[in-house]
Amino acid sequence: MRLTVLGKSPSWADAGGASSGYLITEGETALVLDCGNGVFGKLREQIDYVDVDAVCVSHLHADHFFDLFPFAYALLLAPRQQPVPVAGHPGTDSPARPRLYMPPGGRNALRTISGVWGDEALVETGFDLAEYDTDSALEVGPLRLRFASVPHYVLTHAIEVTSTTGEGRLTFGADCCPNDELVEFARDTDLLVIEATLPRPERTGVRGHLTPAEAGDHAKRAGAKRALLTHISDELDAAWARDEGSQAFGAPLEVARDGSTYEI
Numbered sequence: 001m002r003l004t005v006l007g008k009s010p011s012w013a014d015a016g017g018a019s020s021g022y023l024i025t026e027g028e029t030a031l032v033l034d035c036g037n038g039v040f041g042k043l044r045e046q047i048d049y050v051d052v053d054a055v056c057v058s059h060l061h062a063d064h065f066f067d068l069f070p071f072a073y074a075l076l077l078a079p080r081q082q083p084v085p086v087a088g089h090p091g092t093d094s095p096a097r098p099r100l101y102m103p104p105g106g107r108n109a110l111r112t113i114s115g116v117w118g119d120e121a122l123v124e125t126g127f128d129l130a131e132y133d134t135d136s137a138l139e140v141g142p143l144r145l146r147f148a149s150v151p152h153y154v155l156t157h158a159i160e161v162t163s164t165t166g167e168g169r170l171t172f173g174a175d176c177c178p179n180d181e182l183v184e185f186a187r188d189t190d191l192l193v194i195e196a197t198l199p200r201p202e203r204t205g206v207r208g209h210l211t212p213a214e215a216g217d218h219a220k221r222a223g224a225k226r227a228l229l230t231h232i233s234d235e236l237d238a239a240w241a242r243d244e245g246s247q248a249f250g251a252p253l254e255v256a257r258d259g260s261t262y263e264i
């Protein structure tokens with residue numbers, strides 16, 4: 001199983017970057033976790049989007065799903081997806097229609113947003129959309145997905161991906177404040193991809209994110225074999241974040257970069 005970081009930015013994109021998106025491949029199977037703003041273009045740098053088997057979204061914040069709209073337009077409007085010959089493409093009776101797994105409420109959220117410009121069914125026409133249950137596992141080819149809700153401002157799911165043909169286990173923490181749920185869910189995982197959005201804890205209001213030190217502490221408590229800090233702005237010093245996280249983890253960890261890959 002291979003992880004490619006498509007986008008590691010938080011809710012505002014890095015210069016030339018993209019918000020939350022991760023490509024996971026195992027053999028011919030391709031899964032995209034989150035599809036935030038800027039992710040579709042990054043995906044196209046890595047793989048042909050018609051070869052994506054499924055997209056799964058952790059929660060309904062813009063930086064985790066807004067590029068479903070351009071992705072859906074590609075699936076519906078690209079010349080090679082048409083039933084008739086056009087622009088040198090022969091026409092197809094079976095255009096790509098990847099599965100799209102949304103959290104509960106996802107279908108209506110997508111309808112509401114694209115309904116603003118009069119195209120309510122845009123995403124569910126381009127994709128084969130289903131809402132997942134937190135308590136149910138999903139299978140995408142040889143990949144098996146499990147979910148655990150983690151505390152954030154809205155219903156949010158950490159997502160575990162395991163290979164049914166290999167040994168690898170990846171745990172994606174999504175967005176979360178300090179919590180025990182993720183620590184339990186990620187117990188002994190091979191790679192914990194964990195957000196490190198904040199330079200310091202929120203000064204006011206409800207907590208919703210982690211600092212690099214808190215992320216490293218979660219990875220340590222989970223007993224993760226490796227940890228990767230993500231959802232961190234290029235306006236924070238990556239070396240500082242790595243040092244803070246590594247100190248708390250008790251071992252070196254890495255800070256994600258768009259395009260970086262990890263074998264699991």
Ligand SMILES: [Zn+2]
Pocket residue numbers: 059061152175
């Ligand atoms: Zn969020």
